Structures are given as structure tokens and as C-alpha cells.
Amino acid sequence: MLRLDNIRVDNGGFFLDADLGVEPGASVAVIGPSGAGKSTLLGAIAGFHPVVRGRILWGGTDITHDTPGQRPVAMLFQDGNLFPHLTVSQNVGLGIRPDLRLNVAEEDRVRDALLRVGLRTLGERKPAALSGGQQSRAALARVLVQKRPLLLLDEPFAALGPALKAEMLDLVAALAREAKATLLMVSHDPNDARRIAEQVILVAEGRAEEPAPTEELLDNPPPALRDYLG
Ligand SMILES: Nc1ncnc2c1ncn2[C@@H]1O[C@H](COP(=O)(O)OP(=O)(O)OP(=O)(O)O)[C@@H](O)[C@H]1O
Numbered sequence: 024m025l026r027l028d029n030i031r032v033d034n035g036g037f038f039l040d041a042d043l044g045v046e047p048g049a050s051v052a053v054i055g056p057s058g059a060g061k062s063t064l065l066g067a068i069a070g071f072h073p074v075v076r077g078r079i080l081w082g083g084t085d086i087t088h089d090t091p092g093q094r095p096v097a098m099l100f101q102d103g104n105l106f107p108h109l110t111v112s113q114n115v116g117l118g119i120r121p122d123l124r125l126n127v128a129e130e131d132r133v134r135d136a137l138l139r140v141g142l143r144t145l146g147e148r149k150p151a152a153l154s155g156g157q158q159s160r161a162a163l164a165r166v167l168v169q170k171r172p173l174l175l176l177d178e179p180f181a182a183l184g185p186a187l188k189a190e191m192l193d194l195v196a197a198l199a200r201e202a203k204a205t206l207l208m209v210s211h212d213p214n215d216a217r218r219i220a221e222q223v224i225l226v227a228e229g230r231a232e233e234p235a236p237t238e239e240l241l242d243n244p245p246p247a248l249r250d251y252l253g
Pocket residue numbers: 034035036037055056057058059060061062063064226
């Protein structure tokens with residue numbers, strides 16, 4: 024279980040408060056107005072922003088002051104952050120070892136991750152020789168290969184067309200289920216939440232709320248969410 028125990032996060036003078044828990048294996052969408060602090064929330068869990076009050080607990084262990092690399096977290100950003108001069112396999116391998124000195128078992132893990140995202144035959148290409156959807160898959164493979172129990176996705180597929188985005192969301196949901204991982208995904212599209220998240224964390228007015236059932240929240244939105252949804 025992920026527990027944010029009455030935390031306050033400082034993102035360069037912007038403060039976000041949260042007092043909430045996420046059950047193991049849950050898929051949770053993070054939604055709310057632009058600038059409300061959704062990325063700040065994920066960044067705090069990943070260890071990119073200081074927590075100036077409260078504690079972050081994972082399975083009862085205090086990880087508030089762990090470095091990002093020590094945390095049980097893998098994060099996927101919107102642009103995927105693929106390095107153009109490295110092959111797809113190398114980009115995925117970075118998820119295991121930043122110096123890319125992989126042993127045979129680690130090379131196997133890279134191949135397995137590429138297989139699972141449907142890029143088995145494209146490992147030797149450079150990212151520029153992939154379509155947008157394939158680049159998203161490569162970035163997802165790099166997250167998978169880390170085998171972390173907590174997956175944080177910050178608007179990962181916003182640049183994709185609707186059909187491709189739906190396909191990627193379904194793939195993420197299936198892979199997270201298979202790995203029994205806990206998934207937190209920032210999205211601007213309530214349909215993304217309906218598609219793969221059983222719960223939603225609403226971030227508004229400097230606060231991240233306790234996860235609420237997706238349909239219930241979106242069908243009867245509180246004022247802060249109603250304004251945002253329009
Ligand atoms: N490095 C920084 N220094 C100061 N303020 C920052 C910094 N990064 C973000 N902020 C501010 O923190 C607030 C929350 O930003 P954040 O990116 O978490 O919002 P968001 O909900 O993810 O927004 P969006 O949906 O537009 O991506 C914003 O008001 C933003 O201007």
C-alpha cells in the first residue's frame with residue numbers, strides 16, 4: 024500500500040497537500056485543472072520534490088527521504104524521453120543500468136520487455152525510425168524492465184491519436200495487472216480514467232483528495248471538478 028501521510032510537497036514555492044492511501048495493485052487516475060499539482064504529486068512520490076511535512080510510506084516503510092533510485096517507482100513521462108543516439112534496445116536497457124553494461128540475464132529482460140510491448144523485431148532501430156505509437160511502446164518497455172511495483176505515468180499518451188491512445192492505455196492496464204503493479208496515471212481526459220482506472224484522485228486547490236470510485240466521481244463531480252470538466 025502507498026500511504027501519503029498528511030504530506031506537504033514543495034515544488035519551487037508551490038505547495039501541495041495530500042493525506043491519502045492507494046491500495047496495492049490499484050489503477051488510479053489523477054485528474055484536475057491545469058497547474059493544480061498533478062505532476063507535483065507524482066514527482067513527490069518519485070522523489071523529485073521535497074516533502075516538507077508528513078511521510079510517504081510504501082508497505083509500511085518510510086520512503087520520504089529515499090533518493091529516486093531507491094524508491095519502488097518507475098515513471099513514464101509524456102515525451103517518453105528516448106535518447107535519439109541510442110537504439111531502442113539500449114534505451115530500454117537504460118532502465119536496468121545507466122552504464123548499459125548488461126549481463127546476459129539483463130539482455131534477456133530487455134528482449135522480454137520489447138516482446139511484451141510488441142517491438143520484438145525493432146530493438147536495433149533508433150527512435151527516429153519508429154512511429155509515434157512505437158516510440159510510446161519503447162518508453163513503456165523501459166518502465167517495465169525496471170520491475171518496480173509502483174508505476175507513475177504523467178500524461179504518457181497525450182500526443183497520440185484517440186485509437187492509438189486507447190490501445191496504449193489497454194496495454195498499460197494489462198501489463199500492470201500482469202505485474203500486479205500499482206498504477207497512478209495523470210490524465211486530462213476523463214475517458215482515460217473511465218477506461219482503465221477504477222479510482223480517481225482529484226487534485227485541486229492545493230490538495231490531492233483520497234481516491235474515489237471513478238464512475239461515481241465523474242458522474243457526480245464536486246464543484247472543482249465540474250468547472251474543470253466543463
Ligand atoms: N520548478 C517550479 N518552480 C516553481 N513553481 C513550479 C515549478 N514547477 C511547477 N510549478 C508550479 O506548480 C504548480 C503545479 O504544477 P504541476 O505541473 O504539478 O501542475 P499540473 O496539475 O500537473 O498541471 P498541468 O495539467 O498543466 O500539467 C503550477 O502552478 C506551476 O506553475
